[in-house]
Amino acid sequence: MLHQDTIAAIATPFGMAGVGIIRISGLEALKIARRIFQPAHANCPWETHHLYHGDIISADGITILDEVLISFMRKPHSFTGEDIIEINCHGSPLIIGSILTQLLELGCRLARPGEFSQRAFFNNRIDLSQAEALAAMVAAKSAKAYAIGLGQLKGSLSKEIEALRTLVIDALAGLEAAIDFTEDTSTEKIPLLPPQIDPALEHIQSLLSSYRTAKVYTEGINVVITGKPNVGKSSLLNTLTGKKKAIVTDIPGTTRDLITDTINISGIPVNLTDTAGIREPQNVIEKEGIDLVWESLTNADVVIILLDCSKPLTNEDKVIIDKNRDGNIIAAINKIDLPPAWEINTIEHLFPREKKILKISAKFGVGLEELKKTIMDLSGSGDDKNTGSAMITNMRHKLAMEKALKNIQVAKESIVGGMSPEFAAFDLREALDNLDEITGKKINDEILDKIFSSFCIGK
Ligand SMILES: Nc1nc2c(ncn2[C@@H]2O[C@H](COP(=O)(O)OP(=O)(O)OP(=O)(O)O)[C@@H](O)[C@H]2O)c(=O)[nH]1
Ligand SMILES: [Mg+2]
Known part of the structure; x- marks a missing residue:
C-alpha cells in the first residue's frame, strides 16, 4: 500500500535527555530532510543506512537550530517499508519541538500513535502479531516479558501460526477431494478424518497452555x-x-x-x-x-x-x-x-x-x-522451560486461538459423526479466518485502528 503523505513524530520520551530522535517516513522524507539539513561535508551522497553529520537550519536558511546526526533508510529496506529519515538531535524539548514544527511546515503530517508500525504492517514488513509484540516490548515490565516480545518480533508466533495454517489447509484439501468425489459418483461416502486434524488441535492446545505462564512474565504475579x-x-x-x-x-x-x-x-x-x-x-x-x-x-x-x-x-x-x-x-x-x-x-x-x-x-x-x-x-513461574518457544501473551491472540480450536473441534465431531464433509470444510475455513485474525491477514479496519491507536507516538 502506498501512503501519499509523509509522517513525522518524536520517537523519544518527552523531557531533557542526551539525545532526542525525530522520525520521518514517507515519499517526501528525503526531500524534506534535504531542505533543513546542511551537511558538515560537501559530499553527502544520502546512501541508505548511512549516518551524516551536519546542522539543522531554520526556514529562513540562516539560523542553525541544532547540530545533529541524520540517518537515511531507503525503501523498501526500512522499518515502515518507506523512505525513513531519523534525526538525532540534542535532547532538549525546545529544540526537538522546533525541529518538528519546521518539518510540519515543510509538509510532514504529525504521525498518529502507532502509525509507523501500522505502515510497516500495511507494507508487509511485519505481520500484526509482530507489530503487537513491538508494543509489548516497549511496555514490558520484566526482562522475560521483553524476551518473549523479542521472540515474537523475530517471528516465533508467526511461524507457529503458519504451521497451523498449513495443517488446516491440507486438511481442507483432503475434505474438498471427498466433496468432489461425492458429487462425481452421487454416492454417499463418509470421509476419513484428515490426518492433520489431531496434530492441529494438539498444537493449538499447547500454545494456549503457554498463556498462563506468559501472563506471569508480562503482567506479573498478584500477591495480596x-x-x-x-x-x-x-x-x-x-x-x-x-x-x-x-x-x-x-x-x-x-x-x-x-x-x-x-x-x-x-x-x-x-x-x-x-x-x-x-x-x-x-x-x-x-x-x-x-x-x-x-x-x-x-x-x-x-x-x-x-x-x-x-x-x-x-x-x-x-x-x-x-x-x-x-x-x-x-x-x-x-x-x-x-x-x-x-x-x-x-x-x-x-x-x-x-x-x-x-x-x-x-x-x-x-x-x-x-x-x-x-x-x-x-x-509456577520458576518453571522456565517455555520461554524459548513461542508463547501466547496477548488476550486478542488467545481469544482468536480459542475460536480456532473450537471450530476445528466442531469439524472433527462432524466428520466422526458421519456428516457431509461440506460442514467440516465450512468450520475449517472459519478456523483459518481465526488464525488469520492473529497475523492480521484477515481483520477489519476498525479493529486495526483500535490496536495501533494504543501504541506510543513515534512507534
Ligand atoms: N517486633 C516486631 N514488630 C513488628 C514487626 N512487624 C511489624 N511490627 C510492628 O507492629 C506494628 C504494626 O505494624 P503494621 O505494619 O502497621 O501492621 P499492619 O498489619 O499493617 O496493621 P494495620 O494497618 O492496622 O492492619 C508496628 O508497631 C510495627 O513496627 C516485626 O517483625 N517485629
Ligand atoms: Mg497496615
Whole structure:
C-alpha cells in the first residue's frame, strides 16, 4: 500500500535527555530532510543506512537550530517499508519541538500513535502479531516479558501460526477431494478424518497452555498480604519494596486503602498489595477498606496470611485462614524477633497439609528470601522451560486461538459423526479466518485502528 503523505513524530520520551530522535517516513522524507539539513561535508551522497553529520537550519536558511546526526533508510529496506529519515538531535524539548514544527511546515503530517508500525504492517514488513509484540516490548515490565516480545518480533508466533495454517489447509484439501468425489459418483461416502486434524488441535492446545505462564512474565504475579490489624502487613510491604510506601503504627486499623507496589523477583514482576486489617469494622471507613480486601483477594495469584506470633491467636485469624484455605496461600508467622505467645505446631491443623508455613520478621527483614522463593514456587513461574518457544501473551491472540480450536473441534465431531464433509470444510475455513485474525491477514479496519491507536507516538 502506498501512503501519499509523509509522517513525522518524536520517537523519544518527552523531557531533557542526551539525545532526542525525530522520525520521518514517507515519499517526501528525503526531500524534506534535504531542505533543513546542511551537511558538515560537501559530499553527502544520502546512501541508505548511512549516518551524516551536519546542522539543522531554520526556514529562513540562516539560523542553525541544532547540530545533529541524520540517518537515511531507503525503501523498501526500512522499518515502515518507506523512505525513513531519523534525526538525532540534542535532547532538549525546545529544540526537538522546533525541529518538528519546521518539518510540519515543510509538509510532514504529525504521525498518529502507532502509525509507523501500522505502515510497516500495511507494507508487509511485519505481520500484526509482530507489530503487537513491538508494543509489548516497549511496555514490558520484566526482562522475560521483553524476551518473549523479542521472540515474537523475530517471528516465533508467526511461524507457529503458519504451521497451523498449513495443517488446516491440507486438511481442507483432503475434505474438498471427498466433496468432489461425492458429487462425481452421487454416492454417499463418509470421509476419513484428515490426518492433520489431531496434530492441529494438539498444537493449538499447547500454545494456549503457554498463556498462563506468559501472563506471569508480562503482567506479573498478584500477591495480596492479608491478616487482622497490627500483624505487620504494611511493615512487610515496606521491607519487601525497600520503600516507605505504607504508614506503620502500633495502632490497629492504620491501613484503610489498598496500597500497591511492584517488585522484581528473579526477573518477574510481583505486584504486592497491602490491605486493611480484617476485623469487625469500627466505622464506615474501615468497613469500606475491608470490603476492598475481600475484592482484592479474588484477583490474587498468591495470598500471604500474616499472623503475629507475639500475641495469642484470635478468632479473626481463624476466620481469615478459613476464608482463604482453598487459595494459593502462604502462612507467614511474623514478629519472630519477639518472644512467642504460641508455637507453629498449634496452628498446623488450621491449614491444608501441603500449605507452606514460614517464620519471618517483617520489621527486621528475617526470612524474606524464603518468602520470595515460596511466592515464585506457588505461582509456577520458576518453571522456565517455555520461554524459548513461542508463547501466547496477548488476550486478542488467545481469544482468536480459542475460536480456532473450537471450530476445528466442531469439524472433527462432524466428520466422526458421519456428516457431509461440506460442514467440516465450512468450520475449517472459519478456523483459518481465526488464525488469520492473529497475523492480521484477515481483520477489519476498525479493529486495526483500535490496536495501533494504543501504541506510543513515534512507534
Ligand atoms: N517486633 C516486631 N514488630 C513488628 C514487626 N512487624 C511489624 N511490627 C510492628 O507492629 C506494628 C504494626 O505494624 P503494621 O505494619 O502497621 O501492621 P499492619 O498489619 O499493617 O496493621 P494495620 O494497618 O492496622 O492492619 C508496628 O508497631 C510495627 O513496627 C516485626 O517483625 N517485629
Ligand atoms: Mg497496615
